[in-house]
Amino acid sequence: MQLGRVTGTVVATMKAEGLDGVKFLVVQPLDKHQAPIGRPVIAADAVHMAGPGELVYFVASREAAEALDPRFVPVDHAIVGIVDMVTP
């Protein structure tokens, strides 16, 4: 899993089967110091509560498809948690 910052939302009316009701967010991947690294990705919100500005962690590839309910829908990144803090 990787840290990311939600930077926006994506609205899509026409979607593949299985994606109805799934919220999509723009996520900027971060390094461990929470500095941006690489290009933004579009991630499904598997916690249903993430929004722009929040620090999240997300999974990619098959694990992303496992995160949603019903599982195994066509997504390649999914937010699986909102970060309260990283210690130390």
Next chain:
Amino acid sequence: MKVGRVAGNVVSTINHPFFDGKRLMLCDVLDDAGEPTGGYTIAVDTVDAGVGETVLFIDEGNSARQVFGLTTGPIRAVIVGIVDSIDTV
């Protein structure tokens, strides 16, 4: 499996139900000489690893799910051991 060093603890209240009650550790990935490669991952801890410890972790989904006795779950990185020493020839 890969070798990493625990750099911190990720605290999260709102998460996918799979992660309820699980400890998430931020781990630097190390090379065979024990030096950080620059990469990191957030892994679920199963061995009570602490910050600063060198750990052995899985970075593959099916093996990770097997650790928890599951066939489904959005998990890929799991800490499965604390490294005492690494000897290379």
